[in-house]
Amino acid sequence: MPSFKLDDREIPFEKGDTIIKAAWRLGIEIPHYCWHPGLSVAANCRMCLVEIEPPPGGRAMMLDIMKWDADKNDWVPDRKPKLQPACQVQATDNMVVRSTSSKAAVEARAHVQEFLLVNHPVDCPICDQAGECKLQDYWMSEARTTKRMRDEPVHKPKGVVFGDTIVYDAERCITCTRCIRVCDEVIGDHMLDLRERGNKNEVVLAQGRKLEGDYTLMTEHVCPVGALTSSHFRFKARVWTLKETPTVCPGCATGCNLWIDVDTREGRAYRNRPRDNEAVNRFWACDDGMMTYLREHDGRVLKARLGRDGVREDVKRDAALDRAAEVLSKAPKGKVAVLLGAQFSTEDNFVAAALAKALGAGLYLTAKPAWRADKILRNADQNPNRAGALAAANGARVGSLADLLAAAAEGKVQAIVGLGADADVDANALAPLSRIADVVLALSHEGPLARYATVVLPAASWVEAEGSFVNAKGVAQGFKRALSPKGDAAPAWELLAGLGRAMNLDLSYTKLREVRAALLAQVPAAHPDHAPATSAATDAKASAGA
Amino acid sequence: MTATTKVLRKPRRTLAEQSYLLEVVKGLGVTLKHFFKGTGQLVSGNKPSPVTDPYADGCATLEYPDEKRPYAQRWRGVHRLTHRDDGSPRCVACLCCSTACPAQCIYIKPAEYPEGDKRRGYERYPEEFVIDELRCIFCGFCVEACPCDAIRMDTGVHMTAFDLRSDFVYDKDQLMSHVGQDGTQKSANTRHEPGDPTHPGITRLHGGH
Numbered sequence: 001m002p003s004f005k006l007d008d009r010e011i012p013f014e015k016g017d018t019i020i021k022a023a024w025r026l027g028i029e030i031p032h033y034c035w036h037p038g039l040s041v042a043a044n045c046r047m048c049l050v051e052i053e054p055p056p057g058g059r060a061m062m063l064d065i066m067k068w069d070a071d072k073n074d075w076v077p078d079r080k081p082k083l084q085p086a087c088q089v090q091a092t093d094n095m096v097v098r099s100t101s102s103k104a105a106v107e108a109r110a111h112v113q114e115f116l117l118v119n120h121p122v123d124c125p126i127c128d129q130a131g132e133c134k135l136q137d138y139w140m141s142e143a144r145t146t147k148r149m150r151d152e153p154v155h156k157p158k159g160v161v162f163g164d165t166i167v168y169d170a171e172r173c174i175t176c177t178r179c180i181r182v183c184d185e186v187i188g189d190h191m192l193d194l195r196e197r198g199n200k201n202e203v204v205l206a207q208g209r210k211l212e213g214d215y216t217l218m219t220e221h222v223c224p225v226g227a228l229t230s231s232h233f234r235f236k237a238r239v240w241t242l243k244e245t246p247t248v249c250p251g252c253a254t255g256c257n258l259w260i261d262v263d264t265r266e267g268r269a270y271r272n273r274p275r276d277n278e279a280v281n282r283f284w285a286c287d288d289g290m291m292t293y294l295r296e297h298d299g300r301v302l303k304a305r306l307g308r309d310g311v312r313e314d315v316k317r318d319a320a321l322d323r324a325a326e327v328l329s330k331a332p333k334g335k336v337a338v339l340l341g342a343q344f345s346t347e348d349n350f351v352a353a354a355l356a357k358a359l360g361a362g363l364y365l366t367a368k369p370a371w372r373a374d375k376i377l378r379n380a381d382q383n384p385n386r387a388g389a390l391a392a393a394n395g396a397r398v399g400s401l402a403d404l405l406a407a408a409a410e411g412k413v414q415a416i417v418g419l420g421a422d423a424d425v426d427a428n429a430l431a432p433l434s435r436i437a438d439v440v441l442a443l444s445h446e447g448p449l450a451r452y453a454t455v456v457l458p459a460a461s462w463v464e465a466e467g468s469f470v471n472a473k474g475v476a477q478g479f480k481r482a483l484s485p486k487g488d489a490a491p492a493w494e495l496l497a498g499l500g501r502a503m504n505l506d507l508s509y510t511k512l513r514e515v516r517a518a519l520l521a522q523v524p525a526a527h528p529d530h531a532p533a534t535s536a537a538t539d540a541k542a543s544a545g546a
Numbered sequence: 547m548t549a550t551t552k553v554l555r556k557p558r559r560t561l562a563e564q565s566y567l568l569e570v571v572k573g574l575g576v577t578l579k580h581f582f583k584g585t586g587q588l589v590s591g592n593k594p595s596p597v598t599d600p601y602a603d604g605c606a607t608l609e610y611p612d613e614k615r616p617y618a619q620r621w622r623g624v625h626r627l628t629h630r631d632d633g634s635p636r637c638v639a640c641l642c643c644s645t646a647c648p649a650q651c652i653y654i655k656p657a658e659y660p661e662g663d664k665r666r667g668y669e670r671y672p673e674e675f676v677i678d679e680l681r682c683i684f685c686g687f688c689v690e691a692c693p694c695d696a697i698r699m700d701t702g703v704h705m706t707a708f709d710l711r712s713d714f715v716y717d718k719d720q721l722m723s724h725v726g727q728d729g730t731q732k733s734a735n736t737r738h739e740p741g742d743p744t745h746p747g748i749t750r751l752h753g754g755h
Contacts, residue, residue: 124693125642158668159667159668160667167667234658235658240645241645265650
């Protein structure tokens, strides 16, 4: 593999890599604003300037300059190396690049940083980007000089509404054009452009347009400063109070890698951010996926309850488990159905399938109906783990909800136990379920099936329990627990295993580790550590783009 | 090594001292002198100030709570939220104070100014601003952290005792009702309000927010 030298490190690169990209792959950051690994090269911010030494025998590119000589008290002619943007220059074998070791490059970066801040309002206290702002980071690492311009800065429009999701502040903008390139290259819709030049330069909407579509939040995600803010997160929290946890989007079968940012003091999720994984979602996520953090709080089932329709009663979780065990033990053999949930983790489904095996019950799948797909990321299947649920069945036949309804109508099913309240059929078609005397459901969220449940067990959401999803391409991806379960909720596999034990079945799982070990032994392809492409390599880089 | 000894003489008492009674009367005289002097000062009202003249002769009693020692200007008392010219809080809900607070006693719920407000789009404001004075350790970090001079501890009022714990939890209205030692509810630092000539205005192309 060819390699070049960056300061004192040897950097291997692939053919066609630029200097900055090869360094980025190794986790070495050359300061930059406009470059983004997922976007084309604009080379307009001039922050990544580096000195490239001439090839052996070649002539160095030098500039004639005037330099202040304190001894002579006058300007004297001097020469300095001509710097080149690391984001645009392709790496070549045995190239010698000097970034931090070049005095000229270090000086140039400090001056670029000073220029970028000349007209900046420095309103960090009310700026949502404060704490994760590249202007702040690079001021600390590259400049550390006070502002020398004493004039009133140039004022530009503030609080401009770009659409339902994005608000723009031109004064904070450094016109790096990342947002414009996201529109052009990721979304494929030229909604944004620049107007004016120099210090009047600002990003504007295309005439008669507003920022719309399924990927508008990516413009905010790539913004290295606080110019673009998303209306859902705007003014809600400070980033330094949030804790990031790697998670997987529960929005569709693509399984985009995300960070979920939560405030552990309040037990509240505040936002999602895309997590780089070139194998799955590259650097992006769709707007619906970015908003899935709201599901942590909306429509949750937090208490166990008994009874159907008008005679519902909230009870303790253990009481509900006992009741469920009692009614299921009495149910006639062979007439019990177990529901797998395409919205639940592979581990949950694995234990549900084990329960079905112990009960000798048939398997059916609850899932959400199909939704709008596109060619970028969105999969037509709204369920993050259909593949994982089917894999967890380990070869057993899994019927659809329609099959279950047909069986219920024929009287072949007299009791149901399982995961999830989602239905991929019309809500009116669910009527046969009301004939079934006992429906035990472990639910994290309310759904169409919830009203037919006679025993509801509160399950933890994907934010509150560790687990894994298998996406449409068969990639198993693990996600971590970000918050403690709310209310009485517990991980669904724990509820089902507890139910099995209460019925004296052989379900000994008490720790996730044990479930994972059994999963690895029986269905290795669905185990998150066994998958061919995981996000582990990119986990270390928190958010190179943001 | 030879030991050196110093012989101390026992002090001799005179007959008058030895007789005890006279000395008692003398001592009583000293007490009475202070008694009359102090009472006289209290009655006539020329008591020397225990603050400006703490070592003067006479009555040293502070009639607390009718009389109070004024606190030093930089003494950290109960918090107040400073006002703008129009009476709204200067606070922009940046959460710097609650971040700096080691006791985590400040809760702020930021919100955006309502539609039509001249500050909408520029700034946010605290919809709720709550300080739990029981948790507060009066370190003054919040005042140091504030970039807008919106929170101050210069009221000169120390925390009094209440019957209920909930009385110690001060909300925004209460904090804004407090007055500084200088008698004002503002701060001396100027600020550029939206609409002022010195403040950036939304002038071109876009309005709307």
